[in-house]
Amino acid sequence: MKIASLVIVSCFAMVLGFAPMVGAAPGQQNKMKACNAAADEKGLAGEGKGEERQAFIKECLSKKPAKSGKTAQQEKMKTCNKEAGEKKLAGDERKKFMSTCLSS
Secondary structure, three states, rough: OOOHHHHHHHHHHHHHOOHHHHHHHHHHHHHHHHHHHHHHOOOOOOOHHHHHHHHHHHHHHHHOOOOOOOOHHHHHHHHHHHEEEEEEEEOHHHHHHHHHHHHO
16 A cells, blocks of 8 residues: 555656755645645545546645644644554654654
């Protein structure tokens, strides 16, 4: 499942032209991560979901930030916490994972 998600994300990045995003502001990069995480939560990964996922992410990226008051760092923390929970990490393993995840 992770490999299929990685392939889909890679294809999506190539379609949109990932090169211009390399110089993008960190906020835009965090928004891309948040949109990818939201697409995964909605089950838009796997075979046959490429076009649907691409449309979702395009719409997600074009939206203005919600007035929830959450910063990009808070969104990143939410995403990292979710991943750590899915991997059932605890203790030192979780701390190490969170540190790596939040610094990337």
